Amino acid sequence: MPRWRMPICASAALAAAGLLLSGCANPSVGSANDDPTAPVTLKFWHGWSTPGEVKAVDDSIARFEKLHPNIDVQATGNVSDATVNQALRAGGDKAPDVVSSFTTNNVGQYCDSGMWADLDPFMKKTGLDKRKTFPKTLLDYTSYQGNQCALPLLADAFGMYYNKDAYKKAGIERPPRTMSEFEEVSKKLTIRDGKDSYKQVGYMPNFRFYQNSPDRLFAQWGPQYFDADGDARLADEPSSYKFFKTTRQLADAQGGFSDLEKFRMSFGDEMSSQNAFLTGKVAMHLDGEWRGLMLDEAKAKFDWGVAPLPVPDDQADTYGRGFITGTVAGIAHSSKHQNAAWELVRFLTADTKQVVNFANAIHNVPSTFAALKSPDLDADPTFRTFFDILENKHSKALPPSVNGGAYVVSLMDFAYSVEAGRVPDLRKGLKKLDDQIDADTLQSKS
């Protein structure tokens, strides 16, 4: 080839590659032009996996199919967010039409990226008034910057389970309400075993323990993660310092982080019969409303109760609050049957009878006003404690972000370093964490 042709050929090849690549980068686009009364098969992916939960989902699907005989629903359980994400990026016939996520963390990402379709047009079309149907907190965590790309599919509220027998033995009359009481009671309930182990800890504060992700207990302080401009402000948030100080004190009161961490490593799987609370290794336990049903099914060998988590001493009037999250459901952007998919989403999230039945079956908190007031709802007082936590005006959910739960992962990572004593200057560390969160957020914006 003559020399002068080489640059021309190379440029042409690169230009062709660019065109080809941008062509390949076109996402598969779904449509909302389908007739929801026409025969169709919908694929519904969800995260529930235990036999009882799967049966509850299948029963819900059966009820839906009875109401919509033209729609056949193929449900697939135990699907993680990562799997859903990859399927939706790939699109095609195998991708789901109706999707759900066990966490609210990624909603911002789903809405902003367009991965989950905006549900407002569907609600408008079918006359569903979201503000009259769902509590505001739940609407906030299922939308991002005005885009309602998800709806709550039952909610989760976090409270404290406590071992009443252990309380009796230690002479404790009621669950702690403030953090200083919490520390005192934890210390009383801790029973050492030899030099560096335990028979029982009062409360396991380490962040890697089961549901102890730092954002859950941090909610008791009611922190504000971002300022009005969307910049992280954890270093400027006074409660950040109080929170880490409290968790450190909780650990120190029970023998210190290292001994507790070693003990934690001997715990069984959270969802098994070797759960540390169930086996009596932990006397007080931060968990969601579903744990009660599991304790009943496992026939716990001790009497247990439920209470809201304690609050900071200087915010005693907020007692009753807790961390709020929940399962969310939406329609895949790539679905070619979005009107039919909406019928399923609407049924699962807004049909009062369905929401009540499903909430009773899997022991999750109902996510609509009507279901919360329903007389058919399980009257178990331990279960109802979580309704109160959900409806408490001080309860907190995580704010949505353009890159989903990336800032929560950064906070978790930082919290692990703090609890292990590897952050000598907390202010400097939090400042660095803020900078990191802001850099990650900026990087995710177009």
Added chain:
Amino acid sequence: MAMTLSNPARRRLRTLGFLSPWLVGFSVFFAYPLIATVYFSFMHYNQIKEPTFVGLRNWTYVFEQMPLFGPALWNTLWLVVIMVALRVVFGLSLGLLITKIKTGAGFFRTAFYIPYLAPPVAATVAFVFLLNPGSGPVNEILGAVGISGPNWFNDPDTAKPSLVLLSLWGIGDLMVIFMAALLDVPKEQYEAAELDGAGAFAKFRYVTWPAITPIVMFAVVTGVVQTMQYYTQALVAGKVASGVNIGPGSVIQPGYPEHSTLTVPQLVYQMGFQNFNTGAACVLSLVLFAIAMAVTMLLMRKRSGLLSAED
């Protein structure tokens, strides 16, 4: 009028015809992905919306604003150097031992090869269980003889060495390759060396080593390339050892404990498939590619030097 091709043109076409299966494979599985990676490294692309050009933003983000890039790169290079070296030494030693064994060689060959067949996830989970500092049998046995066992996968100082142990346990593949190479060395050369009064070390130094050098190079180059992509075992070990329950909705930072098992491929996955940050993932992949390419070229040069010296 039918067009007639001149001889050189026909020869070129024939050559291309024979080359075409490789050319297609190369274009589809190497050239296109590489060009695409370079292209997307300058784009903001979440794999849903149209990509938009952002210049060097992804590059500056990775090199200036990603604090985990440094530790991940360090861990990856540490594993490349230590793991590859130890695997070659251990595989060669085992090969030498088993080729020397007179009785029971078949049993030992099988015993050392079987772990290689275990699926990486299952093998890693089993290893983390065995080395659990709180309830693992290894530390219990060590404790019984008065030795306080390390925290293995739960200590940043011993987590990577634990991964090396895991890889040495599955050394069967290299052992078999080295055994084949060792059995290939002509016996008469050993006999000649013995007549010259060579001892065991001299025989290895002057007969065995030159004969197996190309195989050692092969093991090192493939080892480096594989270890640069080290992902599954590090990810599984970190997650299982941390004890964090990974439910369908939970996401955790890989690399437990203290980022000591975080490798670049894990960051690539996290960026590309969890954070929807294709651009940064592509930059990380290109860094990995550049390092793997440089190391491989260096080794190939060394190899040609060794081979020409041998000639």
